[in-house]
Amino acid sequence: MSSIGVHPRITKRHPDVTPDDVATAIRGMLRYKQRSSGEWLAVGLDGRGRLVELVYQYDEDDDFFFVFHGMTPLSGKTLRELGLER
Numbered sequence: 001m002s003s004i005g006v007h008p009r010i011t012k013r014h015p016d017v018t019p020d021d022v023a024t025a026i027r028g029m030l031r032y033k034q035r036s037s038g039e040w041l042a043v044g045l046d047g048r049g050r051l052v053e054l055v056y057q058y059d060e061d062d063d064f065f066f067v068f069h070g071m072t073p074l075s076g077k078t079l080r081e082l083g084l085e086r
Contacts, residue, residue, distance in 0.1 A: 002026075007068040014071045017052065022070040025052035031082045041081060043074060053078045 004026050006019040025044030030051075032042035042054040055069035079085040 001063075003062070003064045005064065005066040006070070007066070010067065010070045017046075017070050017072060021046040021048070021050075021052060022054065022067050025054055025070065026056070026065050026067060029054075031084060033082055041078060043078065043082060043084065046072075 004023045006022045010017055010022060011019065024047045026042070027044070028046070029042045029044040032040055034040050038057070040054075040056050040058055042056070043051055044054060046052050050072045051074055052070055052072050053074045054067055056065050056067040058065055074084075076085070
C-alpha cells in the first residue's frame with residue numbers, strides 16, 4: 001500500500017482539511033494529471049464526501065505520495081486544467 005505524506009502547511013492554510021482528509025482524497029482520486037513541472041494535480045473524495053484539490057509529488061520507486069497542497073472547494077483553474085468545468 002502507498003505511503004502518503006502531508007505537508008503541515010495544508011492544515012495551517014485550510015483548517016477544515018485534515019491530514020486524514022488528504023490521505024483519503026489521495027486514495028479516492030477521481031481525476032489526475034501530471035504537469036510539465038513533474039508535479040501532479042488531482043481531485044479526490046475525502047471521508048466526508050467533499051471534493052478535495054490536491055497537488056503532490058509521487059515517487060514511483062518508493063510508492064510515496066507527498067501532498068503539498070490540499071483544499072476544498074476546488075478552484076476554477078483546477079477544474080479547467082482537469083477538464084471538469086461545465
